[in-house]
Amino acid sequence: MKINEAKLKITELTEKLNQWNLEYYEDDNPSVDDVEYDLALKELKSLETQFPELISSESPTQKVGGFIASKFEKYEHSQPMLSLGNAFNKEDLIEFDQQILKVTNSDKHNYFAELKIDGLSISLIYKNKKLFKAVTRGDGLVGEDVTANVKMIKEIPHEIETDEEIVEVRGEIYLSKDEFAKINQKRLAANEPIFANPRNAAAGTLRQLDSRVVKERNLKAFLYFYMNRESDSIKTHEESLELIKRLGLPTNNEGKLCQSIEEVWNYIEKYTQIRNDLPYEIDGIVIKINNFELYEKIGYTSKTPKWAIAFKFPAEIKSTKLIDIFPTIGRTGRVTYNAQLEPVQIAGTTVRAATLHNADFIISRDIRIGSMVKIKKAGDIIPEVISSINDNEFEKLAIWKPATNCPDCESFLEKTPGEVDQYCINNNCPKKIIKSLEHFVSRDAMNIEGLSIKILEKLYGEKIINDVADIFKIEKFEKQIVELENFGEKSFKNLITAIQKSKNNSSERLLFGLGIRHVGKKTAKVLIKNYKSIVNLMKIDFQELSQIYDIGVVVAQSLVDWFLVEENKKLIEKIKNLGVNLDYKNEAESVSELFLNQIFVITGTLSKSRNHFRDLLENNGAKVTESISKNANYLLAGEDGGSKLAKAKNLGVKIISEKDLINMMEEK
Ligand SMILES: NC(=O)c1ccc[n+]([C@@H]2O[C@H](COP(=O)([O-])OP(=O)(O)OC[C@H]3O[C@@H](n4cnc5c(N)ncnc54)[C@H](O)[C@@H]3O)[C@@H](O)[C@H]2O)c1
Numbered sequence: 001m002k003i004n005e006a007k008l009k010i011t012e013l014t015e016k017l018n019q020w021n022l023e024y025y026e027d028d029n030p031s032v033d034d035v036e037y038d039l040a041l042k043e044l045k046s047l048e049t050q051f052p053e054l055i056s057s058e059s060p061t062q063k064v065g066g067f068i069a070s071k072f073e074k075y076e077h078s079q080p081m082l083s084l085g086n087a088f089n090k091e092d093l094i095e096f097d098q099q100i101l102k103v104t105n106s107d108k109h110n111y112f113a114e115l116k117i118d119g120l121s122i123s124l125i126y127k128n129k130k131l132f133k134a135v136t137r138g139d140g141l142v143g144e145d146v147t148a149n150v151k152m153i154k155e156i157p158h159e160i161e162t163d164e165e166i167v168e169v170r171g172e173i174y175l176s177k178d179e180f181a182k183i184n185q186k187r188l189a190a191n192e193p194i195f196a197n198p199r200n201a202a203a204g205t206l207r208q209l210d211s212r213v214v215k216e217r218n219l220k221a222f223l224y225f226y227m228n229r230e231s232d233s234i235k236t237h238e239e240s241l242e243l244i245k246r247l248g249l250p251t252n253n254e255g256k257l258c259q260s261i262e263e264v265w266n267y268i269e270k271y272t273q274i275r276n277d278l279p280y281e282i283d284g285i286v287i288k289i290n291n292f293e294l295y296e297k298i299g300y301t302s303k304t305p306k307w308a309i310a311f312k313f314p315a316e317i318k319s320t321k322l323i324d325i326f327p328t329i330g331r332t333g334r335v336t337y338n339a340q341l342e343p344v345q346i347a348g349t350t351v352r353a354a355t356l357h358n359a360d361f362i363i364s365r366d367i368r369i370g371s372m373v374k375i376k377k378a379g380d381i382i383p384e385v386i387s388s389i390n391d392n393e394f395e396k397l398a399i400w401k402p403a404t405n406c407p408d409c410e411s412f413l414e415k416t417p418g419e420v421d422q423y424c425i426n427n428n429c430p431k432k433i434i435k436s437l438e439h440f441v442s443r444d445a446m447n448i449e450g451l452s453i454k455i456l457e458k459l460y461g462e463k464i465i466n467d468v469a470d471i472f473k474i475e476k477f478e479k480q481i482v483e484l485e486n487f488g489e490k491s492f493k494n495l496i497t498a499i500q501k502s503k504n505n506s507s508e509r510l511l512f513g514l515g516i517r518h519v520g521k522k523t524a525k526v527l528i529k530n531y532k533s534i535v536n537l538m539k540i541d542f543q544e545l546s547q548i549y550d551i552g553v554v555v556a557q558s559l560v561d562w563f564l565v566e567e568n569k570k571l572i573e574k575i576k577n578l579g580v581n582l583d584y585k586n587e588a589e590s591v592s593e594l595f596l597n598q599i600f601v602i603t604g605t606l607s608k609s610r611n612h613f614r615d616l617l618e619n620n621g622a623k624v625t626e627s628i629s630k631n632a633n634y635l636l637a638g639e640d641g642g643s644k645l646a647k648a649k650n651l652g653v654k655i656i657s658e659k660d661l662i663n664m665m666e667e668k
């Protein structure tokens, strides 16, 4: 691979991983499973090994991937809370062992193998015997102070018996499988999104402000890291676990001292077999050097200790019978096919349904109703059918055919040549409308609490809400709604307050909420940051738009098309007249208009990542485009500017260095 190609790939992977980190750590709501995440991270790592000059200190390979929510007080860790390196097979473990051997020059090291609990890490600090602080990992250096919530966890003592003034112990907060299933059942019944795995559920529980909910949900804890090892003259991990136990803190009893990597492997094999019988979820095995003396000698990276590694279990695959295939319609009208399955146990949960994605997926794998199929489930994300099993019965079964009509409104389903998905293109399809309304009020869009899909269905049925704009008019229907839903005046008032508040959102939320094809949360933000208002976006030119970083022709075309439709223009007008903000506001970032309407292009290697400069420019009003044209005002050029540099010279575009940029900003 050439360096330019690698650069592109690295940018692409970095952005993908950053987005997934955000969903996982900030929202406790991942959109991909861990296997997919781990693969992307592995690919990035291997590219960075080939091209070390491309490693940025901001890379997801170099940083602990957490966030600090502003609703909590920040707390700086006494020592960083790190992540763990990963091993996916025996070879990885042997390599880990070899590395350690190289550094220690002695094969007298032994390992402590223990379960990798699928929870979130916590640091407990006791001061004068009393629980003083409980802090999440956050970004590794600074965490969130969740003391009030942790005090609700029965298993964690508020006081310990010790002579030390300060004792810090770290470990994992988790939910039992039973408790996890209960929470998700409740959420399903209340039409709330379910948690993807116990870790996200535990994190979602602990990282919220209402301590009563924490109490209700029965969180538990295992502590495994004692920070005062020197003062207590503890020499090994094994001894430290004993001590933690003596302090009255919960520890896990399944750990084992292993004399060699071979023995570690046996331990892994054993727990691969019996993990489903454990009352809590584990996602791997953690292997640690037992002797503390070796810790400093072996050392750390910025992200992980080198004296420990996490073995990750592969995704689980099981077979079962495919009872039926049925299509469902999403808000864009896209058809997703789902499998109804004979119930099967995978990774400790009962699976009855799985996704089959689209018709092409089913046809290309020749998956047939009534056949035995293989199901994959990873990280407790929606299970997926991977193939049919070609047994004796298989040939007798009918070849599957895709649906021709929408299961809800019965209109003919369409497919664009070259695309895999089928769509219901009826704009009045009730399912599409209700799903669009649900999307419009969702957390990442307008964030209006109190309008569940059930309520939306009713209000749509009663013709109170016919399109997203009508949401801003429901105040008029108070009497009808309060009766309809047994809403109670108070909930109605709360709902109206939430709706009023949403009118002041920065408009990327509205843009995302409109559900325009290919305009996701991030794209909406980029667009609004660049164009400052939905009104400006309506007037844009395809050429210019497609040049904006991260936008590209597909998004640009989709937007231009959307705004060409008379009905959509009217909808925006209607929303605007109801007092909804259409402009960009972001108080969190310092925004200036220094470069308003100036077009920048970035090339070459700069002192920080391109994203950094892009944000900087965009926050100062500039537009940043991917390739150079005569419309560009500036080319910000780092080292190795390449072809863009030559082109800029040709077109007479002003070329500036990083230093020039800083000067321009300071002169202001
Ligand atoms: N699906 C997604 O979108 C997504 C996004 C981000 C991260 N992830 C997943 O999270 C992983 C990265 O998360 P991470 O940085 O927290 O690393 P990690 O979960 O792989 O390992 C580190 C963590 O393991 C925990 N742990 C559990 N038992 C332990 C024990 N006995 N000893 C020591 N630590 C123990 C600790 O909390 C520690 O912080 C990725 O590998 C990926 O699988 C997934």
Ligand SMILES: [Zn+2]
Binding pocket: 329, 406, 407, 408, 409, 410, 411, 424, 426, 429, 430, 431, 432
């Ligand atoms: Zn339809």
